[in-house]
Amino acid sequence: MEGAATDILVLPFFGQGHLFPCSELCKRLSSHNRKSILIIPSHLSSSIPSDLHRHPSVHVFQIPPLPLDTVSDSLGPGIESFLSTTYQNVRPAFVVIDVLMSWTKPIFKKFNIPIVSFFTSGACATIMEYAASKAEADGTGPVPARTLPGLPDSIAMSDMDVKRRDRRRKDRAGGRPRGLNLGPNMGPPRSGPLGRWMDQTEDSVALITNTCDDLEAPFLEYLSGQAGKPVFGVGPLLSDSFWRSIGSVVRDGDSRPGRETNYTEAEVIQWLDSKPRGSVIYVSFGSEVGPSVVEYNELAEALAETEKSFIWVIQPGAGKPGPPANMFGGKAASAPDSEEEEGGYEPRGLEETVGDRGLLIKGWAPQLSILSHPSTGGFLSHCGWNSTVEAICCGVPILGWPIRGDQFYGANLVAKYLNVGSKVEISDEESIMVKKIDVIRGIKAVMDDGEVRERAMALRGIFEGGYPSTSAAALEALVQLVTKN
Structure with missing residues (x-):
């Protein structure tokens, strides 16, 4: 192989929280006068933003998965065939690999x-997750990993956070799709030796x-010191339509x-146009994780009792353990515990109770349109990173x-660091369970605190x-840096 092309390859993990930023990164x-190539399994083609296929300098290469037991055995040969x-x-000039796909290196x-x-x-989150996993792997336990010298104590996990995290890890055990082994270095970030993602960057020329x-200057600097190599903050990787429409309502369907x-x-x-400014609480847990069925019931009761208008997005399979089956092209993650869980959680009777005060969206929701609308005054979120930066950029x-x-x-x-919200x-x-009263108190905390709203709008200004x-x-x-080497 002689010389280097100008092509830049990008290999994402499978969840939407990975596909979207990788797609925007390609653009x-x-x-930079380069051609970007996004490499994905063919079953994820429908999850790619529609405008990416129309981009003149971005190509989407789809690998047909093979009917084998592990992701590496299924996709590895396709990647190697494409390269050869x-x-x-x-x-290629270089490849950007999602750290959850480090097995392809x-x-x-x-x-x-x-x-x-x-x-x-x-x-x-990157540096704290690494510190936590390293402490557990070294046998020192989670306590020393919750505070790091040189970083604010405010971002450390509380004892309750650790209990909830550990309970959730037990709940998710065995929740992956049947018939598909992800392999030893695959899956969402988790503590323990297999979650030490920084260790898998040792032979990378840089991190992004x-x-x-x-937003995170001290954390970027700390990450660079720990990695011992250049670290670049290249986000937030939001759609072009968002950046063009910032300050007004975004048409989310244009890019999703x-x-x-x-x-x-x-x-x-x-529906949002019919509501007063800042009066609506938006509720969404993303497409991959969510509370338990019991906690969903508590949430439904809280939304029924609060006087706030709300939009609640409920995904198919809500309440089930494990990631959605179609994330890996497989079947159901696990057998349902009840008939109600067969198709996911349903807040029965809530729509009749709240009337026009609530909007229940089942399936896809135009999140950027909702967050950028002036009637939206708060966001009840799992704090996945994409959702977090979208809300910050919208001042919610x-x-x-x-x-x-x-x-x-x-x-x-x-x-506790940016001071633009609150926690449940x-x-x-x-029981370590979120109760109705906890949700009601939290909604009041973000919706009725004018200072929090002012700080959120100020942060949006950047x-x-x-x-x-x-x-x-x-x-x-x-x-x-990479092309000169």
């Missing part, structure tokens, strides 16, 4: 392709994260793939209800000029 990289047939005489090293590791989460200096839903984007916006206060490990750090970052605080320490100039400069520096 950003292509602006496409780059016979030259190699030997394939790219075989073709002498420089590797950049991509953390799709924020820098705070989906954040920016304006079409999915099944019971309300169109236009209908959702029309966040009520954090984290589900798994990295989200606890995101919730603390929002509530659990009153029943024995993005009024569009995609951060520091992130654009970081991408330029990354390309120059």
Whole structure:
């Protein structure tokens, strides 16, 4: 293989929280006179933002998965075949690999392709998750890992956070789709030896994260010191339509793939138009995680009793353990515990109780349209990183209800470091379950606190000029660093 092509390859993990930022990264990289190629399994093609397929400098390469037991056995040969047939005489400039796909690194090293590791989460969660997993692997336990010298104590997990995280890990055990072994280095971030994602970046030339200096400068600096190599904040990696529309209502359907839903984007916006400014609480746990069925019932009762208008997004399979089956192209993650769980949680009777005060969306929701609408005054969120930065960029206060490990750090970052929201605080320490009263108190905390709203709007101000100039400069520096070697 002689010389190097200008192509930049991007390999995401399977969840939407990984596919979306990787898709936007492709577009950003292509602006540097490069061609970006997003490599995905073919069953994820419908999850790719629609405008990506129309981009002149971005190509989506789909690998047909083989009917084998492990992801590595299924996708590895397809990746290697693509590289050997496409780059016979030259190699790509470099490849950006989602850290959850680090098992593919030997394939790219075989073709002498420089590797950049991509953390799709924020820098705070990345470094804290690594510290926690390292402490557990070293036998020192989770306590020392919850505070790190040189970083604010406010972002550390509380004892209750640790209990909830550990309970959730037990609940998720065995919740992966049947017939599909993810392999030893696959899956969502978790504590323990297998979650030490930083260890898998040792042979990368650089690291990038989906954040920016304006939000997480001290955490980016700390991450660079721990990694011993350049770290670039290149986010928030939001859609072009968002940056063009910042300050007004975003038309989310322009950049997100079409999915099944019971309300169109236009209908959702029309409903929001009928509500007073800042009066609506938006409730969504993303597409991959969520509370238990019992906690969903508590949430439904809280929304029924609060006087606030709300939009609640309920995904298919809500309440079940494990990630959604179609995330891996498999079947149901696990057998349902009851007939109600067969199709996911249903808040029976809630629509009749609340009337026009509530809007229940089943399936896909135009999240950016909702968050950017002036009637939206708060966001009850799992604090997945994409949702977190979308709310921050829209100036919407966040009520954090984290589900798994990295989200606890995101919730603390929002509530205790950036001070643009609050957390759902659990009153029943024995059950470690979120109760109705906890949700009601949390909604009041973010919806009725004018100072929190002012701080959220002030933080939004740093993005009024569009995609951060520091992130654009970081991408330029990354390309120059890797291609000159």
